[in-house]
Amino acid sequence: MGLQTVQTLLPWLSPRPLTVVGAITPPLCYYFALVLLPSFHQSPPETKTFRSTPLAVCILRSVLAFWSFFTFLTLPFRYYVPVSSALTYQLGLIGWFGAGRVFELFVLVPLVPLRLPRHMRYQSDSPPVSPTYSSSLADTSNPLARTFKDMDAEPEAAGKPAVIGCWERAIWALDLMTAMRGVGWDWATADVRHTPLRWHPSAATQLYRLIRSLLPTLFLSLAGLRYLHPKPSQSLFDLPILEQATFVACLGIALYTLFDTSYTIMALLAGVVIPHMNLRNRKTIYNSLLSFPPLYTHALLEVCSLRDWWSRGWHRLFARYFLVYGVWPGHIVALAIMRIFRPVLPPGTMLTNSKSADSPPHKPRFDTHPYPRRTTTLLPPSSRPTCSGGEWGKVLGAFAISGVVHSIGERNALVHFTRTGWTYAGEFWFFVLNGVGVIIEEGVRRAVKKMREDKGGNRGKDRWYDGYVGKLWTLTVLLATGTLFADGWLKSGITWEITGGNIWSQVL
DSSP: OHHHHHHOOOOSOOOOOOOOHHHHHHHHHHHHHTTTTTOOOOOOOOOOOOOOOOOOHHHHHHHHHHHHHHHHHHHHEEEEEEEOOOHHHHHHHHHHHHHHHIIIIIIIIITSSOOOOOBBBBSSSSSOOOTTSSSTOOOOOOOOOOOOOOSSOOOOGGGHHHHHHHHHHHHHHHHHHTTTTTSSSSOOHHHHHOOOSSSSSOOHHHHIIIIIIIHHHHHHHHHHHHHHHTTOOOOOSSSHHHHHHHHHHHHHHHHHHHHHHHHHHHHHHHHGGGTTTTTTTTTTTOOHHOOOOOOOSSSSGOOOSSHHIIIIIOTTTHHHIIIIIHHHHHHHHHHHHHHHHHSSOOTOOOTTTTTOOTTTTOOOOTTTOOOOOOOSSSOOOGGGOOOOOOHHHHHHHHHHHHHHHHHHHHHHHHHHOSSSSSSSHHHHHHHHHHHHHHHHHHHHHHHHHHHHHOGGEEEOOOOHHHHHHHHHHEEEEEEEEHHHHHHHHHHHHHHHTTTTTTHOOOOH
């Protein structure tokens, strides 16, 4: 049974232009469900006292969470924006990302109560460090030892506990709802936890960077897209190969800069407005409302592999979503496949990630997450996960779920703005092929490293040209697979719209 058949049987799901009610219902229900989460209150860790939540509140919270999840999930199938293919595309990302967040917070971990993070001293030059740990853990030379939760004008040990009331709960829920990278929470993404850069540069610095580099780069990349844009009847694959690669490169630079520009503008506005809201006196400053860690924490010139590009070169706004719905399920599936095929696999294959008996035991990283909302601070060795192998499943899982979410947006734009409709060859395969490329890259890297080590002496060390080979490989894969991504945007009119549409012809 296809989607069109379901929409015919259920008129409520039939496509229609986006309305104000349809746009605000999912986030509002999500927000009020967060507000009604179990009460948080400061109590000593040794006291295990919990406030019972009234049954009526539990039922109302569950209804709001369910309706938010359902309306988020059906948002791209029920609505479209008649005047904008780009906004119609965004409905897919917003809908499925929002549904995933609601499902995670209210279904996957219902037994772990959300709590108000510990208050921290605000530091503008470096991420806050927990005062509850020893000074050795607070050493800035060890980025893995940093903990990031909440900030405040004064440390928690000052004897001034935060006031907890309706206003504080409202801000707390808003912070959790908007913290895409977990800034200020114990599930913050790796780029937030490990960045040595300033969390919140001054407004003057943000404005200078915006005018000096971001806006000119964005303008030039969009101008290149406009110049290379095919005719309406043409596909991207009708262009010469060199023009295809240039078009994909311009689109990638435009998207990269557009994300950074939007993020910088929001950081600039927050830096100007938030200090005048008198939140510090109420002790309700939260990281995601005031601190804006750089969106990109890794310089592009330092990217030497496809894995580097996707793990550190690109933004991590959806990292939590991909972790919960891609990395963890993919790892489970990979381990299951390994158990089935282990007897027929040769020892030391990449599938099992096995190591020789003489190699030292694997030391788990501190930022490993065995289940949702587990703390990202240091754990005792006995509490760290020891399961190894199945890394390929994590990679494919993350890229597969990314492809699914992006293909939902692509499907929404193509169905409503083209005559051909949606095809399965598009953004989904762009992400999956990049995941396969990461796995191939890692296999080649291990094979080359082993070959060099077998030769002995200093021959096992990295060569001067390794970085250049990695850059060439990364650029080749991105440009080759990027045509699958760009073609859908071209057919649906998104690239034409973001480059000005018919405005330039009317002006000129």
